[in-house]
Amino acid sequence: xxxxxxxxxxxxxxxxxxxxxxxxxxxxxxTLRIITLIPIYGIMAVSLNLINGITGIFSLGHAGFVLLGAxxxxxxxxxxxxxxxSYIIVPIxxxxxxxxxxxxxxxxxxxxxxxxxxFLIGWPTLKLSGDYLAIASxxxxxxxxxxxxxxxxxxxxxxxxxxxxxxxxxxxxxxWLLVTLIAIISLVKSSYGRALIAIREDSxxxxxxGINVFKHELMAFVFGAFFAGVSGALxxxxxxxxxxxxxxFGPLLTFYVLIMVVLGGLGSITGxxxxxxxxxxxxxxxxxxxxxxxxxxxxxxGIPGMRMLVISALFIFIMIFWQKGIMGRxxxxxxxxxxxxxxxxxxxxxxxxxLGKEGESK
Amino acid sequence: xxGGLYALLxxxxxxVYGILRLINFAHGDIxxxxxxxxxxxxxxxxxxxxxxxxxxxxxxxxxxLIDRIAYKPLRNAPRISALITxxxxxxxxxxxxxxLFGAVPKSFTAVFNENNKWIMDKTWNVxxxxxxxxxxxxxxxxxxxxxxxxxxxxxxxxxxxxxAISSDIPTTSLMGINVDMVIGFTFALGSAMAAAGGIMxxxxxxxxxxxxxxxPGLKAFIAAVLGGIxxxxxxxxxxxxxxxxEIFLVALMPGAAGYRDAFAxxxxxxxxxxxxxxxxxxxxxxxx
Numbered sequence: 001x002x003x004x005x006x007x008x009x010x011x012x013x014x015x016x017x018x019x020x021x022x023x024x025x026x027x028x029x030x031t032l033r034i035i036t037l038i039p040i041y042g043i044m045a046v047s048l049n050l051i052n053g054i055t056g057i058f059s060l061g062h063a064g065f066v067l068l069g070a071x072x073x074x075x076x077x078x079x080x081x082x083x084x085x086s087y088i089i090v091p092i093x094x095x096x097x098x099x100x101x102x103x104x105x106x107x108x109x110x111x112x113x114x115x116x117x118x119f120l121i122g123w124p125t126l127k128l129s130g131d132y133l134a135i136a137s138x139x140x141x142x143x144x145x146x147x148x149x150x151x152x153x154x155x156x157x158x159x160x161x162x163x164x165x166x167x168x169x170x171x172x173x174x175x176w177l178l179v180t181l182i183a184i185i186s187l188v189k190s191s192y193g194r195a196l197i198a199i200r201e202d203s204x205x206x207x208x209x210g211i212n213v214f215k216h217e218l219m220a221f222v223f224g225a226f227f228a229g230v231s232g233a234l235x236x237x238x239x240x241x242x243x244x245x246x247x248x249f250g251p252l253l254t255f256y257v258l259i260m261v262v263l264g265g266l267g268s269i270t271g272x273x274x275x276x277x278x279x280x281x282x283x284x285x286x287x288x289x290x291x292x293x294x295x296x297x298x299x300x301x302g303i304p305g306m307r308m309l310v311i312s313a314l315f316i317f318i319m320i321f322w323q324k325g326i327m328g329r330x331x332x333x334x335x336x337x338x339x340x341x342x343x344x345x346x347x348x349x350x351x352x353x354x355l356g357k358e359g360e361s362k
Numbered sequence: 363x364x365g366g367l368y369a370l371l372x373x374x375x376x377x378v379y380g381i382l383r384l385i386n387f388a389h390g391d392i393x394x395x396x397x398x399x400x401x402x403x404x405x406x407x408x409x410x411x412x413x414x415x416x417x418x419x420x421x422x423x424x425x426x427l428i429d430r431i432a433y434k435p436l437r438n439a440p441r442i443s444a445l446i447t448x449x450x451x452x453x454x455x456x457x458x459x460x461x462l463f464g465a466v467p468k469s470f471t472a473v474f475n476e477n478n479k480w481i482m483d484k485t486w487n488v489x490x491x492x493x494x495x496x497x498x499x500x501x502x503x504x505x506x507x508x509x510x511x512x513x514x515x516x517x518x519x520x521x522x523x524x525x526a527i528s529s530d531i532p533t534t535s536l537m538g539i540n541v542d543m544v545i546g547f548t549f550a551l552g553s554a555m556a557a558a559g560g561i562m563x564x565x566x567x568x569x570x571x572x573x574x575x576x577x578p579g580l581k582a583f584i585a586a587v588l589g590g591i592x593x594x595x596x597x598x599x600x601x602x603x604x605x606x607x608e609i610f611l612v613a614l615m616p617g618a619a620g621y622r623d624a625f626a627x628x629x630x631x632x633x634x635x636x637x638x639x640x641x642x643x644x645x646x647x648x649x650x
Contacts, residue, residue: 058442060449128634131385134445135583136634139627142580150620246573255453262446305460312454319447320435 005334013178020170033238034284036170039177040234041276045260046177046269047227050184052258053267053329054193055220056200057126058134062257064141065225067148067249068117069110069232070242074161075099075154076106077237082163089159090152103167107176107233114229115222117144122221126214141254148244160243161236168238176234180227185269187223196220200267256283259315264326271327278326286310365605366504370559371582372589372597373511374552380528380592381548383441387448388428389556390579391455394572396421396557397564398463401470418557425553426546434542452576459572467571470564500562507558508598514551515594524548528592577623584630590643599641604629 023035044066051059075083075096083092101109117140125136148155155161187193195216198206207213236242246252256279264275289306318325371389378386400417408416432451436444485492515521523544526534535541563578564570581604589600604626611618611625618625633640 058445124631124635128638131383131441131445132587132630132634132638135385135580135587136627136631138580139584139624139630143624143627146621146624251576252453255449258446258449266442305457305465308453308457309461312450312457315450316432316447316454319443319450320432323439323443 008334016174020174024170032170034280036168036173036238038277038280039173040168040231040238041257041260041280042177042273043173043180043227043231043234044257045264045272045276046180046184047224047231048257049261049264049267049269049272050187050196050220050227051224053261053265053272054188054200054269055196055217056203057217057221058131059137059221059224060134060251060254060258061121061137061139061141062228063249063251063253064137064144065114065118065228066232066235066253067141067144067244068114069107069229070236070249071148071155071161071232072113072229073103073106073110073233074164074236074242076101076109077103077165077167078161078163086159086162087153087156089157092156093153096154103165103172103237107172107230110233111226111229114232115226118222118225119218122218126217126221138251138254141249141251145244145246145249148249155244158244160241160245160248162241164237164240164242166237166240168234173234173238176230180230181269181273184223184227188269192216192219259311262315262325263318265324265328265330267329268325268327268331270332271325271330274326283307283311365602365609366500367559367563367578367601368582368585368604369598369601370504370507370555371578372585372601373508373594374556375583376586376589376591376594376597377524377548377552379586381524381531381545382433382437382444384433384444385448385583386549386552387445387579388451388455389552390575390577390582391452391459392421392425392428392553392575393556393560393579394459394570394575395424395455396553397470397560397570397574398459400557400561401468401564401570402463414558414561417561418554421557421560422550422554425549425556429546429549434545452579456572456576463570463572465572467569470568470570494566496566500566503558503562507555511551511555511594520544520547581623581626584626587630587640588633590640593640593642596640596642603641 023032027035044062048059048062051057051062076099078086078100080097080100083097121137121140125133125140128136149158151157188196195206195211198209198211199213199216203213239248242248260275260279261272262275263278264271264273286307289310290304371393374389375386378384378389396417398417399420400413403416404410404413428451432447433444436447485494486498487493513521515524523534523539524547526537526539527541527544531541560575560578564574582601585600585604586597587600588604589596589598591597607629608622608625612622
């Protein structure tokens with residue numbers, strides 16, 4: 001069965017790569033941008049899910065890590081002359097001016113910086129219990145934003161960074177999603193992952209079973225932050241302009257990611273992916289609400305902000321009536337998927353598959 | 363001045379947290395809605411006192427409704443669900459304000475007509491310093507509000523019920539107290555105080571916008587933690603201390619003014635590390 005799963009997974013990846021290469025050449029720019037955004041949201045959602053859903057530490061600081069990744073990578077990919085041009089208010093720190101690297105290094109650096117900060121912030125705050133941690137991590141995200149706004153010689157302050165090279169394409173974003181998935185799924189399936197789940201279920205019991213709760217939580221936090229930083233780097237080069245406004249990297253972004261995670265099911269990695277996809281598509285689709293439209297001959301003027309209203313109402317609705325989300329805590333598995341099409345693969349039939357009729361005769 | 367607002371908001375947080383163990387993220391946004399109610403009431407021509415009453419009672423009703431609609435179905439759910447719902451509610455209120463009132467900041471000075479404009483402009487000389495009358499007025503009103511609050515919580519029956527619920531919900535309901543009504547009342551009371559604080563704030567810094575409640579809301583929570591969450595005197599104390607600390611920060615290091623929002627969170631982390639129960643908080647014991 002394991003081998004079949006592997007074959008199925010690999011063939012899906014190959015098929016998907018083929019689809020992506022087809023899409024790259026044939027779809028229009030708008031669609032391409034959405035297809036590129038979905039995995040970026042996916043990385044954010046999966047990494048937040050590792051922290052919130054699987055380990056059960058309620059962190060609201062995701063936007064902070066995304067921001068760190070975005071700024072770090074942006075500072076690395078911008079050409080020195082661009083930096084000189086865009087730092088109008090205060091000139092850039094000289095040591096930052098000549099720092100330059102390719103996109104891969106910049107993305108990794110974004111992740112590393114985010115995880116360093118996760119370590120620094122996690123060390124004091126993970127000793128707190130749930131609610132306080134939520135506020136403290138939200139506070140951290142705000143601090144990061146305030147710093148980005150005020151450390152003008154590093155981040156160019158409220159003006160933000162403009163003209164980032166548009167590196168993030170389909171391959172980068174889906175590729176990084178694949179890396180994220182492999183890393184996080186192997187973490188969750190390892191003994192560390194079991195410990196994380198034990199901590200989520202009952203941290204006191206886990207502690208008494210000899211699990212070092214603090215260390216494990218910190219590890220999950222740093223791990224999640226790394227991928228949040230990576231997604232920030234991808235996001236920055238998708239947007240090509242970043243600034244420290246509330247709407248770009250503020251609590252709103254954390255809220256969006258939280259919606260994706262909750263929509264997909266807290267604790268389910270595949271759920272987070274589905275949530276991210278649904279959210280990205282819905283977010284684009286609901287754009288039509290903010291434009292004027294005609295409903296049964298009645299002219300409805302475009303109302304700015306309507307999209308957020310619908311999304312937050314939907315979110316509250318999900319929390320009250322459908323807390324499990326799309327997947328609950330279940331994960332996607334090929335067995336279940338095949339069952340949908342009436343193909344049953346029993347675990348005992350492993351022998352049949354390998355040995356053909358010999359297995360049956362046994 | 364900030365301190366008074368934080369204290370008024372923090373009391374709402376601390377009461378709700380004391381009873382439900384829920385951080386009501388929407389608290390700051392309820393304040394914002396209250397300010398908007400007062401603002402639109404006066405735009406429609408109601409006198410100042412009526413606008414204030416409309417704003418405060420509107421927020422109280424809103425707080426009650428939010429509890430009924432969003433939080434009550436989740437009383438028995440995991441605490442994290444209620445917390446997430448509260449975050450959703452906060453963004454819901456913000457976006458409903460954007461849709462209804464527009465995202466552009468509005469000037470609150472419209473609440474002052476010719477008859478009461480003097481409140482805005484007049485200043486008193488105190489030892490050579492010119493202090494606006496408004497500051498005194500706000501101080502006195504805040505003091506009166508706190509007096510009423512303490513009277514309600516410590517001298518009336520419903521206050522007693524609130525305190526009883528905060529220590530043990532199931533037992534309290536066995537004693538024949540309508541728990542949901544008391545929780546609803548707590549929400550209404552907290553929201554009304556938040557709105558009163560918000561309206562005073564808006565009079566002093568005449569600006570209303572949909573996201574005005576977010577930061578004060580978070581800081582008020584920090585104030586509540588600072589004073590010891592669950593303790594009402596603690597919340598008042600915490601609010602004033604946080605306000606004073608912020609003013610000192612800006613006064614002593616004017617260059618750091620931009621970091622004011624970050625400062626509160628640093629205080630939070632420091633407090634939680636040194637004295638997690640806050641200044642006046644009770645020691646919490648983890649039961650296994």
